[in-house]
Amino acid sequence: MTKRQGRLFFIICTLISATAFIGLTVDSHRRFPGLTNEDKLTPEIIRGKDVWHNNNCINCHTLLGEGGYYAPDLTKITQQRGTPYLTAFLKDPSQFYSEEKHRRLMPNPKLSDAEISEVITFLDWVGHIDNQGWPPRPIIVSGTTIPGTDVGQSPTHASVSTDPVAQGEALFRSSPPACNACHSIASGVNLAGPSLAGLATRAAAIIASPEYKGEAKTPTDYIRESITHPSAYLVPGAMYSANSQSFMPDNFAVDLEPQQIDSLVAYLETLK
Amino acid sequence: MRYRSQSIAYWYFAVAMCLFGLQLVFGLLTASKYLGPDPLLDFLPFDKTKAIHTNLLIVWVLTGFMGATYYVVPEESRSEIYSVKLAYIQLIAWTLMGVTAIVGYVFGWTAGNKMLEQPFPLKIVIVIVMLMFLYNILMTIKRAGRWTVTEGVLVAGLAFAAILYLPALIEYENYTVSIFYRWWTIHLWVEGVWEMIQGGLLAYLLIRLSGADREVMEKWLYVIVGLVFMAGILGTAHHYYWVGVPHYWLPIGGFFSALEPVALLGMAMYAYFAMRRAGLSHPNSLAVHWTIGSTVFTVFGAGLLGFAHTWPSVNKWTHGTLITAMHGHGAFYGAYAMTVLAMVSYTLPHLTSDRKVEGSSIGYWAFWMQVMGMFGMTLSFGTAGIGQVYLERILGLGYLDTQLKLQVHFLMLIATASVFATGAALFIWNFFRTAPRSVAAIDSSTSAPDLAPAAHTNSAVSG
Numbered sequence: 060m061t062k063r064q065g066r067l068f069f070i071i072c073t074l075i076s077a078t079a080f081i082g083l084t085v086d087s088h089r090r091f092p093g094l095t096n097e098d099k100l101t102p103e104i105i106r107g108k109d110v111w112h113n114n115n116c117i118n119c120h121t122l123l124g125e126g127g128y129y130a131p132d133l134t135k136i137t138q139q140r141g142t143p144y145l146t147a148f149l150k151d152p153s154q155f156y157s158e159e160k161h162r163r164l165m166p167n168p169k170l171s172d173a174e175i176s177e178v179i180t181f182l183d184w185v186g187h188i189d190n191q192g193w194p195p196r197p198i199i200v201s202g203t204t205i206p207g208t209d210v211g212q213s214p215t216h217a218s219v220s221t222d223p224v225a226q227g228e229a230l231f232r233s234s235p236p237a238c239n240a241c242h243s244i245a246s247g248v249n250l251a252g253p254s255l256a257g258l259a260t261r262a263a264a265i266i267a268s269p270e271y272k273g274e275a276k277t278p279t280d281y282i283r284e285s286i287t288h289p290s291a292y293l294v295p296g297a298m299y300s301a302n303s304q305s306f307m308p309d310n311f312a313v314d315l316e317p318q319q320i321d322s323l324v325a326y327l328e329t330l331k
Numbered sequence: 332m333r334y335r336s337q338s339i340a341y342w343y344f345a346v347a348m349c350l351f352g353l354q355l356v357f358g359l360l361t362a363s364k365y366l367g368p369d370p371l372l373d374f375l376p377f378d379k380t381k382a383i384h385t386n387l388l389i390v391w392v393l394t395g396f397m398g399a400t401y402y403v404v405p406e407e408s409r410s411e412i413y414s415v416k417l418a419y420i421q422l423i424a425w426t427l428m429g430v431t432a433i434v435g436y437v438f439g440w441t442a443g444n445k446m447l448e449q450p451f452p453l454k455i456v457i458v459i460v461m462l463m464f465l466y467n468i469l470m471t472i473k474r475a476g477r478w479t480v481t482e483g484v485l486v487a488g489l490a491f492a493a494i495l496y497l498p499a500l501i502e503y504e505n506y507t508v509s510i511f512y513r514w515w516t517i518h519l520w521v522e523g524v525w526e527m528i529q530g531g532l533l534a535y536l537l538i539r540l541s542g543a544d545r546e547v548m549e550k551w552l553y554v555i556v557g558l559v560f561m562a563g564i565l566g567t568a569h570h571y572y573w574v575g576v577p578h579y580w581l582p583i584g585g586f587f588s589a590l591e592p593v594a595l596l597g598m599a600m601y602a603y604f605a606m607r608r609a610g611l612s613h614p615n616s617l618a619v620h621w622t623i624g625s626t627v628f629t630v631f632g633a634g635l636l637g638f639a640h641t642w643p644s645v646n647k648w649t650h651g652t653l654i655t656a657m658h659g660h661g662a663f664y665g666a667y668a669m670t671v672l673a674m675v676s677y678t679l680p681h682l683t684s685d686r687k688v689e690g691s692s693i694g695y696w697a698f699w700m701q702v703m704g705m706f707g708m709t710l711s712f713g714t715a716g717i718g719q720v721y722l723e724r725i726l727g728l729g730y731l732d733t734q735l736k737l738q739v740h741f742l743m744l745i746a747t748a749s750v751f752a753t754g755a756a757l758f759i760w761n762f763f764r765t766a767p768r769s770v771a772a773i774d775s776s777t778s779a780p781d782l783a784p785a786a787h788t789n790s791a792v793s794g
Contacts, residue, residue: 060430062480062546065553072557076564083579087511090577093505105504112443123574124651125510126445129364129377131652131730138610161731162367162738166376188507191581193573195647195722198333201729 144306150280202250203291287312334405336412343398352389395671410475480549498602507575541609562590592634599626615692621673632661654716678703697758700712704751715740
């Protein structure tokens with residue numbers, strides 16, 4: 060090979076690669092609006108993106124898997140935590156995690172209410188980008204699941220049994236609704252939500268207590284109400300609720316099938 | 332040193348060494364935060380120290396590249412630099428920009444875009460400085476009316492680096508589009524034109540150190556840069572996994588990323604055979620260590636460790652974990668940090684006084700401690716990342732709980748990083764140990780033994 064041929068090799072390789080790259084870039088632009096729901100991109104979301112950048116969030120967290128690897132990935136965070144929870148968290152992260160226990164804590168970003176709301180809408184928009192189904196199973200912020208459980212499977216495939224309790228248990232560990240991303244069933248293990256160990260037993264005591272203002276008359280009703288109307292009764296603790304509103308998402312009455320709620324209740328009733 | 336204006340390189344390298352040292356201070360500070368609790372949480376939290384750590388890297392490596400170019404171009408074009416004054420003004424503007432950026436990050440002045448955190452006004456300064464630099468270099472070559480392939484590749488790489496910075500100046504409303512073009516700068520820098528710069532500097536060093544035939548070296552330089560571009564340009568696709576772009580980027584990323592180690596292996600073989608053919612008789616054996624070391628570490632850090640997580644079915648699980656930090660450290664150090672350190676080691680006997688060409692034992696300690704330390708750091712990040720993938724991504728343990736279980740790896744990281752930092756400190760101390768040669772002394776410094784006959788071959792192509 061001569062130097063001239065070497066130069067030709069360099070030019071041809073570069074031209075082919077660059078041409079293909081530019082072509083694919085043009086095609087990607089054609090597809091971006093559909094893949095990212097660009098029509099839903101409101102000024103509020105764009106302001107939320109600015110909040111995200113201005114506060115350098117990317118150098119600790121990852122979003123779509125890109126960022127600092129020092130704090131949890133937030134791609135699907137709005138599907139795991141409701142707006143009230145995220146709002147309260149952003150107002151004061153130290154209410155939720157401690158440096159002593161977790162060895163790292165998010166510094167208070169000191170955002171205004173508007174900024175908090177904007178950044179949450181931005182994160183929600185990111186969560187709906189079509190990104191080839193990543194992550195393959197939910198990445199949760201804190202808590203544990205038992206090795207070998209079926210987190211991440213769709214509810215219909217999660218259980219082979221037709222027994223409502225078995226179906227409810229499978230649903231509890233499936234995503235969505237990913238109940239176990241926030242609730243442990245081990246006694247004393249409180250994650251983002253309170254532990255559900257002994258729930259059925261505790262329910263009876265709660266209904267009988269003067270603090271209870273809901274409509275349930277039986278433990279079964281109470282559990283159902285907790286799923287469909289999480290704010291009917293607030294478990295004490297600043298990390299579970301604020302301003303008379305539970306941090307638990309209130310979309311389950313709409314997003315779950317009635318039969319799915321039945322099976323969840325059937326399962327949770329067994330936690331005595 | 333044959334040309335008076337080559338002494339500009341000393342001051343660029345001096346600034347680069349200071350920033351390198353500062354980068355490691357912030358690196359160690361950042362690493363210590365993995366262990367927690369963090370006493371600086373409210374003043375200097377992780378996000379700030381990490382941004383400073385990565386930005387210092389980019390700035391010092393670029394400073395090193397510029398210094399190296401000011402050293403290489405006079406020799407290759409056989410001419411003094413067009414404007415020495417402009418070169419110093421450029422260095423001052425560049426350093427001021429760097430210092431302003433770092434102080435700005437401490438006080439929260441940031442664009443908050445990973446590795447492109449520089450606020451818009453500073454980005455403009457960067458563009459202006461790059462233009463000043465290119466103008467000065469191109470005018471030097473034009474005035475000399477003589478250029479070589481080696482310097483052509485080097486300068487083209489620097490010019491492309493400036494051009495590819497331009498997409499970073501535009502803001503996009505759509506976050507996915509913003510990610511898409513961020514990689515045009517970052518990826519096409521580090522796996523495209525910076526490798527071109529690396530190739531150019533490597534060819535220069537090999538010709539000088541081994542006395543290898545220039546015709547042969549420059550022919551293969553074309554081939555290597557061709558391979559790097561073929562794999563590197565479409566290899567951008569491996570940054571387009573799972574971020575909201577069309578599906579076809581996945582197989583493209585897998586295929587072309589697999590080619591990247593081949594190109595890098597080509598570069599290492601290029602160095603190895605040059606040395607083998609022409610012998611290792613050059614007295615500056617320390618520079619030989621850095622040069623060969625750089626190509627070997629590039630194959631390891633950029634090639635193998637990159638390929639370890641770049642296949643889509645693997646990356647699906649490793650994406651966004653400490654596995655990426657493993658590759659990032661190995662790749663940047665091997666390919667770029669070591670290339671600059673090789674240039675510094677090669678030029679130091681010429682740029683400073685009272686120094687033996689062979690180098691001193693401090694120089695070898697600096698080399699081996701850095702190489703071993705960085706190897707240990709990639710192992711620490713790698714094992715932490717494997718643990719993270721298994722516990723967090725596969726078993727479903729929470730992120731925070733997983734990180735607590737990785738404490739032992741973070742201890743390992745800090746231990747190995749300390750070895751690395753000690754090696755780097757020795758290198759920096761060795762650099763500043765003796766004074767720069769005064770301009771008057773330059774003329775009396777007769778040609779160094781390595782101004783090899785290769786410099787006088789007729790390979791020059793007239794402008």
